[in-house]
Amino acid sequence: MLVPLVVALPLLGAAVLGAAGHFLPSRVDDLVAAAIAAAVTVLCVVLIFHSAHGTITYWFGGWHPRNGIAIGISFSVEPLGAGIAALIGALMTAALVQSIDYFEEEVPPHFFVLMLVFLASMIGFALSSDLFNMFVFFELMSTAAFGLTGYRIEHRSVLQGAINFAVVNGIGAFLLLAGIALLYGRTGALNLAQIGQVLSRHGADGLVIVAFGLIVVGLLTKAGAVPFHFWLSDAYAVAPAPVCVLFAGVMSDLGLHAVGRVYWVAFSGVLGNGHADAVRGVLIGVGLLTALVGALMAFVQAGLKRMLAFIVISHVGIFLTAIGLLTARGLAGATVYVVADGLVKGALFCAVGHLARRVGHTDELIAHGRGRSLPLTGTVVALGALGLAILPPFGTFVAYSLVERGAGGLGYHWLPPLLAIATAVTGASVLRAAARIFLGLGPAEDDLLVAAPRGEEADEGMRAAPRRGFLLWGPAVALLVAGLGLGFAPGIAAHAVQHAERFVDRPAVARETLHGAPPAPLPHVHEQIGAAGYAYGAGSAILAVALAWIGLYRRRIPEAFRRAAGATAGPAVQRLKLLHDGVVGEYVTWLTAGAAAITGLLALLTR
Amino acid sequence: MSFLPYALAAWLFFVGLYGIVTSRHLVHLVVCLGVMQSSTYVLLLAIGYRTGKKAPIFTSGVPTKVGAVDPVVQALTLTDVVVSVVASALILALVIEIWKRSGKLDPDELGKQET
Numbered sequence: 001m002l003v004p005l006v007v008a009l010p011l012l013g014a015a016v017l018g019a020a021g022h023f024l025p026s027r028v029d030d031l032v033a034a035a036i037a038a039a040v041t042v043l044c045v046v047l048i049f050h051s052a053h054g055t056i057t058y059w060f061g062g063w064h065p066r067n068g069i070a071i072g073i074s075f076s077v078e079p080l081g082a083g084i085a086a087l088i089g090a091l092m093t094a095a096l097v098q099s100i101d102y103f104e105e106e107v108p109p110h111f112f113v114l115m116l117v118f119l120a121s122m123i124g125f126a127l128s129s130d131l132f133n134m135f136v137f138f139e140l141m142s143t144a145a146f147g148l149t150g151y152r153i154e155h156r157s158v159l160q161g162a163i164n165f166a167v168v169n170g171i172g173a174f175l176l177l178a179g180i181a182l183l184y185g186r187t188g189a190l191n192l193a194q195i196g197q198v199l200s201r202h203g204a205d206g207l208v209i210v211a212f213g214l215i216v217v218g219l220l221t222k223a224g225a226v227p228f229h230f231w232l233s234d235a236y237a238v239a240p241a242p243v244c245v246l247f248a249g250v251m252s253d254l255g256l257h258a259v260g261r262v263y264w265v266a267f268s269g270v271l272g273n274g275h276a277d278a279v280r281g282v283l284i285g286v287g288l289l290t291a292l293v294g295a296l297m298a299f300v301q302a303g304l305k306r307m308l309a310f311i312v313i314s315h316v317g318i319f320l321t322a323i324g325l326l327t328a329r330g331l332a333g334a335t336v337y338v339v340a341d342g343l344v345k346g347a348l349f350c351a352v353g354h355l356a357r358r359v360g361h362t363d364e365l366i367a368h369g370r371g372r373s374l375p376l377t378g379t380v381v382a383l384g385a386l387g388l389a390i391l392p393p394f395g396t397f398v399a400y401s402l403v404e405r406g407a408g409g410l411g412y413h414w415l416p417p418l419l420a421i422a423t424a425v426t427g428a429s430v431l432r433a434a435a436r437i438f439l440g441l442g443p444a445e446d447d448l449l450v451a452a453p454r455g456e457e458a459d460e461g462m463r464a465a466p467r468r469g470f471l472l473w474g475p476a477v478a479l480l481v482a483g484l485g486l487g488f489a490p491g492i493a494a495h496a497v498q499h500a501e502r503f504v505d506r507p508a509v510a511r512e513t514l515h516g517a518p519p520a521p522l523p524h525v526h527e528q529i530g531a532a533g534y535a536y537g538a539g540s541a542i543l544a545v546a547l548a549w550i551g552l553y554r555r556r557i558p559e560a561f562r563r564a565a566g567a568t569a570g571p572a573v574q575r576l577k578l579l580h581d582g583v584v585g586e587y588v589t590w591l592t593a594g595a596a597a598i599t600g601l602l603a604l605l606t607r
Numbered sequence: 608m609s610f611l612p613y614a615l616a617a618w619l620f621f622v623g624l625y626g627i628v629t630s631r632h633l634v635h636l637v638v639c640l641g642v643m644q645s646s647t648y649v650l651l652l653a654i655g656y657r658t659g660k661k662a663p664i665f666t667s668g669v670p671t672k673v674g675a676v677d678p679v680v681q682a683l684t685l686t687d688v689v690v691s692v693v694a695s696a697l698i699l700a701l702v703i704e705i706w707k708r709s710g711k712l713d714p715d716e717l718g719k720q721e722t
Contacts, residue, residue, distance in 0.1 A: 132683055139690045146697055150704075159705045160717055166698045167627065170640055174620070177647045177687065184680065185654035584636070584714050585628045592624060 002050070003058040003075050006043050006085060007124045010036055014116035021109025027100060033112040034096035037119060041089030044123070047082040052499070054519035055512055057129070068514045070191040076129035076513060079499045080335045084250070084257055085123045087339045090482065091249040091346045092119045094475035095242040101471040102242055102353050111151060118144035118246065125254055129265070129513065131180045131215075132190045134258060138176065138222065142169045145251065148243045149235050158238040164584045165235035169221060171591060172228065176218025182211040183266075192265040193513040196506055200269025209606055212267055213599030216259055216283075220598075223255030225320055226290040227594040229313045230580060230587040233297075236309035241353030244305065245479075248312045249346035253319060253338040259283075260323045260331055268326075268506045271606070276326055278605030282598060283324025288418060290317025293576070295425035299551070300573060302449035304352050304362040304433055308345065311388065311426045315341055318419050322403040325410060332500035333402030336492060340395030343483030344387040348430065350476035351380045355437065357472055363451060364433040369440025378438030380476045385434060387484050389427025389544035390420070392537040395486030401533035402493055408532070416536055424540040428547035435552055442552030450577060493527040501525070612653030619646035633702045633712045637695055644691045648684050655680030 013036040021029045050056060056077040059065075063072025096115060099107070121144060125137035146169075150162035184190060186207055187198040199208060217228070224232035236247050263271070263279070271279055294314025301307035315337075322334035352362050354377050361367040371378055390397040400423070407415040435441040486492065501523045503509065511517040554562065579586075623643030630636040655677030663678035665671060706712055 132686075136686060136690070139694070143690075143693050143697060146694075146701075150701055153701075153704050154708070156705065156708055156717075159701050159708070163633070163698060163701050163705070163714075166694065166701070167636065167640060170694055170698075171624070171627070171643065174643055174647055178620075178650060181647065181650050181654055181680070181683075184683075190679070582717075585630060588624070588627050592628070 002043055002047060003056060003077055003127070004060070006040050006047070006089075006127070007075075007120045009040055009043075010116040010120040010123075014113045014120070017109050017116065018113045021112065024109075026103075026107040026109070029109050029112045030096060030100050030107070033116055034093055034100075036116060037089055037092040037096055040119065040123070041086060041093055044082055044086035044089050047077050048079050048086060051077045051079050051082055052495075055509070057513055065191075065194075065514045068194070068197070070189070070194050070514060073128075073130045073133050074191065074513070075124075075127040077127055078503060080331070080496070080503060081126050081257070081261075083335060083339055084126045084254070087342050088119065088122045088126065088246075088250050091246055091342065091479070094346060094350060094479050095245040097471055098245070098350055098353055098475045099240075099242040101469070102240070102357060111148075114144050114147050115243075118148065122246075122251065122254060126257060129192050129261075130190050131183065131192060131195070131262075131266075135173070135177055135180055139173055141251070141254075142166075142173065142222070145235075145247065149239045151240055151243065152238070155238070160582060161231075161234040161238040164231045164582065164587060167584050168228070168231040168587050168591060171588060172218045172221025174218075175214045175221070175595060179211045179214030179218060182207055182214070186211070191513070192262065193510040195266040196269050197510050197514065199266065200506075202270065204270045204275055204606055206603065208267075208270060209603050210599060212271065212279075213602045214595075215262055217595040217598055219255040219258050219262070220286070220320075221255075221591065223252050223259075223316050223320070224290075224313050225286050225316055226293050226313070227590040229290065229294070229316075230590060232313055233306055233309040233580060234582055236312065237303065237306040241305070241349055241356055244308070244352075245346045245349045245475075248308055248349050249342040250338075252312050252316050253342060256316060256319050256323060256334070257338065259320070260334065263323075263326070264331070264504050264506060265509060268504065272326075272506075275606045278602060280324055280326050281605060282601050283326075284321050284412075284415070286598065287317045287319075287321030287324050288415075290314065290320060291419060291422035292317070295422040295429075296573065297576060297580070298429045299425050299547075300448060300450055300577065301429070302363050302365045302433075302446070302451050304355070304364060304437075305349075306450070307429050307433065308348055308352065311429065312345065314422050314426050315345075315388075318403070318422060321415065321419060322406065325403070325406045325412075327406050327409060328500040328504045329402055329406035329409060329497055331504060332493070332496035333399050333406055335500070336402060336486070336496050337396065337399035340399050340483050340486045341388070343479045343486070344384050344396060347380060347476045347478075347480035347483060348384045348388075350479060351377045351384070351473070354469065354472040354476060358469070359437075364436040365444055365446065365449065365451065367437045368444040369437070371438040372440060374438065374473075377473055377476065378434060380473070380480050381430060381434040381438065383484065384480055385427045385430035385544065386541055387427075387480070388423060388430060389541045390423045390537045391541040392534055393487045394484040395489075396423075396483070397533075397537045398487045398493055398529070400537065401529045402497070402527070404533050404536060405527075405530070416532070420536045420540040421543070424543035425547060427541070427544035428551065431544055431548035432551040435548060443555070446551075491527075493529075494525045497525045497527060498522045612649055612656070616646045616650040616653065619643065619649060631713050631715065633705065633714060633717075634699070636714060637698050637702065640698070641691065641695060644687070647687060651680045651684045651687070
């Protein structure tokens with residue numbers, strides 16, 4: 001069986017490297033880790049095709065369910081989850097290949113041990129179909145991530161970022177666990193499908209709503225949705241660039257993927273009839289707020305890593321909105337979007353790593369014009385920015401158009417333009433930075449932008465790398481080609497919708513998991529991108545270029561117009577900037593308020 | 608079944624949360640995190656508890672007729688304890704590093720980013 005291998009192989013590799021890594025040069029350790037990650041990627045791609053015929057459920061230790069009651073723990077592999085697992089493997093491979101040349105010092109073996117444990121726990125989290133198992137992988141993934149964030153332990157901002165990350169995520173995990181405990185108390189089950197079966201026999205009462213609220217809040221803390229996002233920009237800004245490839249590319253999105261899974265497999269039976277509008281309203285509300293706040297904050301950053309961190313937040317909001325549509329097409333769109341966007345964001349962070357290594361700075365004002373000698377990296381960043389801004393016909397655009405049609409199907413015609421604004425602003429931020437760094441356009445000072453704190457710049461202040469740079473830029477090119485090229489994969493949208501349709505059919509999934517029934521036949525789906533989709537895609541890309549130009553040359557805009565814009569938006573942006581000040585107590589206060597608001601709203605709306 | 612354990616779990620949760628929000632010392636903050644985590648142990652154990660039932664240890668000679676409290680939540684609690692030890696140890700290691708580098712342990716002072 002292939003299924004347990006994708007988790008066991010990296011864990012085994014981690015153990016071997018932990019024991020023997022000290023006796024080998026760090027390059028050999030790195031190559032071994034990269035080879036394992038590549039093998040896991042191949043296995044995950046194989047699993048996508050294998051599971052297309054029906055969900056592969058693997059019961060650990062052969063503890064199969066009897067009479068529809070699951071005591072054992074299982075992995076459920078279906079094409080959407082396996083696709084995310086393949087993304088994790090691909091990003092990890094790219095990150096490990098880049099880290100061969102990225103670090104100037106001898107890297108201790110525990111770095112690769114942590115990376116492999118991180119890989120195993122993320123894949124385990126993506127494939128688990130048991131709530132407590134998900135919690136364990138969630139914690140394992142978080143712990144490995146805290147360690148990786150604090151890798152450059154000699155800088156204070158790094159320690160600060162790692163502690164904020166650990167404390168806020170720790171509290172998120174407690175909320176998740178409290179939700180799981182309440183649910184277990186009600187249903188006596190931990191397997192998602194079985195929880196769904198038990199819950200659907202009863203109505204939605206207060207306990208079920210609170211449990212759902214706590215689980216969603218716990219997962220959204222990991223994902224970095226507003227107002228649980230404060231830790232994210234602190235942590236992603238200070239982690240080494242290869243680690244950020246993983247953080248930005250997939251770790252945040254895993255939390256959202258889990259929200260989709262928990263809702264559809266466990267809760268859709270009890271909340272789907274009658275209460276769907278309440279859940280939809282809350283998820284879309286949080287998603288839109290996240291998308292717009294993240295985009296705005298990204299646009300006012302000068303430090304590229306912090307900017308990309310806010311872009312991650314903004315796009316988490318878009319994916320959450322897509323999942324929150326609570327339709328198969330929304331889920332399919334979110335999944336394709338996570339994969340395509342994850343590859344693009346991974347490519348951007350790889351490019352930032354190359355820039356940091358060659359120029360020594362990643363702040364667009366300090367590095368102004370100093371990237372001229374790196375035309376290829378500049379091209380990767382610019383194309384990646386257009387990918388973020390959903391330029392047709394790239395992979396991100398195909399995913400967006402699925403979300404657009406999903407929203408249209410519900411009659412939410414106001415939703416796609418709002419999402420397109422978020423994609424345009426995030427794309428514009430990166431385009432503006434690319435124009436400054438790689439072309440030297442625009443002035444080298446801008447008082448509107450938040451400069452990266454000194455510690456973070458020191459973090460990247462390395463000496464210029466040796467001339468050989470292939471391992472530094474190669475992974476960026478590969479990830480970008482994959483992310484943009486996903487749009488050309490024939491029928492990808494239709495396949496995703498077909499499998500999402502199967503995934504959201506809760507009773508059929510439960511029968512398949514618990515009773516071994518054959519899978520439901522794949523519905524016939526025809527997906528055609530409409531004129532509206534192309535209009536939004538092109539509009540977002542054009543708006544991104546225009547906003548980037550304004551960002552560079554706003555002094556050329558007539559004085560009166562500028563003053564009016566400053567008077568309306570200035571105070572709000574200033575206040576928003578002040579909120580992100582790095583004090584962990586305030587972050588926890590926001591988390592508490594957000595958790596209370598989401599759970600309270602759900603309770604109120606489902607009354 | 609008494610509501611007392613649930614009230615205790617809620618109390619531990621909120622008292623820990625209050626401690627974290629108002630903390631002026633990073634070690635104090637880690638201890639508060641531990642207090643919060645204890646609330647999940649109490650909650651899990653309370654959910655599995657059955658009045659008058661035995662510990663879920665079945666060896667030869669132990670009558671099974673009496674029944675036992677739910678062993679699943681106990682396994683979950685054990686796992687939870689292990690997880691929290693790892694996380695606390697890691698955060699404390701980071702705190703020690705902060706102390707070594709800056710000589711400060713007040714999160715408010717640390718938080719304000721220098722410019």
